[in-house]
Amino acid sequence: MSQTTGGTQERSDRLHEGLSQFPREVFQFDPRICSGWLSDRYFVRTANTLRHAGRDPVVTMQVFAKRRGVLAGVYEAVRLLQTQLTPGSDYRALEIDTLLEGETINAGGEDDWEPVMHVTGPYAGFAHLETPLLGVLARRSLVASNTRTVVEAANGKPIIFMAPRHDDWRVQTPDGYAAQVGGAESVSSDAAGAWWGARGVGTMPHAMIAAFNGDTVAATLAFARYLKAEEPDVRVMSLVDYDNNAVETSLAVARAVRAELGDGVLTGVRVDTSERLIDQSLIGDPAVWGRAKLTGVNAHLVRKMRAALDAEGFQSVGIVVSGGFTPDKIRTFEKEGVPVVAYGVGSSLLGHSRGDNGLLTDFDFTADLVRVDGHAEGKVGRQFRENPRLVRVDWDRV
Structure with missing residues (x-):
């Protein structure tokens, strides 16, 4: 007991x-x-x-x-x-x-x-x-138990509860509350935060980029202009894996936002590369090619993004990762010091998993x-x- x-x-x-x-x-x-x-x-x-x-x-x-x-x-x-x-x-x-x-x-x-x-x-x-x-x-x-497991794995870094899309809309509010009990710092929908007075957070979805004809820079600038005009308290963060070239897209977005809106406006980039894809920046890279598992969001990709952003003076732009993050993967990232500022986790918190990694079904x-x-x-x-x-x-x- x-x-x-x-x-x-x-x-x-x-x-x-x-x-x-x-x-x-x-x-x-x-x-x-x-x-x-x-x-x-x-x-x-x-x-x-x-x-x-x-x-x-x-x-x-x-x-x-x-x-x-x-x-x-x-x-x-x-x-x-x-x-x-x-x-x-x-x-x-x-x-x-x-x-x-x-x-x-x-x-x-x-x-x-x-x-x-x-x-x-x-x-x-x-x-x-x-x-x-x-x-x-x-x-x-x-939900609270699974969230606590992920939060403990993250070693103090924020967990974003991104599960509303993975279950019936009727349970969004209580699920979001339970995630907060487990230690999640933010949720992706207003309903999920209703019981504890939180608003949904979010960067931008792939759908927004598609609506701007696949142009991540144009979508991010439009998003930033909207936030500045109508939601000035919301931080600007871009989604950078649409073209499967997260390094170049991150740089292009950061340069464009700085040129139009100034330094410090872009607070972060999120990468959500499919676990079936290898980001273009890693293909053929002699440092890792053939030596490591490179699909999805991995440590090599994040470090390459961080180095590229730092080299151009974008140290204040944090990297948020999402897509297939289990407690074991988060623990590995933390143990290896992978430079991420937050983790987005979704369906596994609702029990949609194989029951491994300490997560419950x-x-x-x-x-x-x-x-x-x-x-x-x-x-x-x-x-x-x-x-x-x-x-x-x-x-x-x-």
Whole structure:
């Protein structure tokens, strides 16, 4: 089990300060949740059966995961329990003890099964919420855990969450929030940053260059003029792999921006070379040709870009890399001191990977009833487990 971070009062303050930043309105819950429409039907029938039998036991539901990772979705889960009970139920009758948002769970190993939450109260009021509650924790913790792995590999350099295009638009906002819990510094869409007050960042897509007839310089200058006129607080960064000649394109863009708008306006270039291509600057280069893997964005290409930019006085132009960056590849770049200023990472953070590099493809949570009307009750192998790290939600503070 992970070590407790901070004293009891400090942890309680952190929980309630976080909840104060995420009121119920933030999550825009579907009003059909409280009717059980989004729940596994057997939970709805369980509640109906109890009502029909005239029973409403006070139970403790214990929630845990079977793997190590970063817990996310706590605030959303608490607000779900607060607002989506069966009509007529009082949320103040619930006692919720929970770990904190962003904490590592099961640090002792995947057999730890550390409880992340205990919910105690009249079961008929929240039986139907097991399905959406577990789903919230599962999705948020998957994205947060994968993001944390990438952030740690990056050794302090910013990670840009570029995953919105890789999944249903409905999950952009919670996914972006979970990435922030995991340590991402920015996101690529406004929706992904909505819960934590961030706007989407972005350089320019290949589509913008195509719309300027494949002329990266023309597209970058037009982009810079637009930003100067309408979004002056946004930094100018160009995408430089459209012609598969990142070194020459970087120089051409930097020269043109400096000539028209002055030094320091171009803050960076991003390279996103396909993993099936070798950049033209490396083809036939006697220093590396035939001696190294040269497809995609690689250390040799980035170093060549850096040297070319520095030689012409563009030291302030940073290099951002994206496209196929796994934790292992990022660690290698960092170990070798490859001169990049940030990494853009996308679909792998959502679990779209082979499950290697320490990235997860799933993160499931399980819930069990472990106490009924004050006595131990649960399926064999699932019993109530104390966890001194859990913090009680004080309804008067939220």
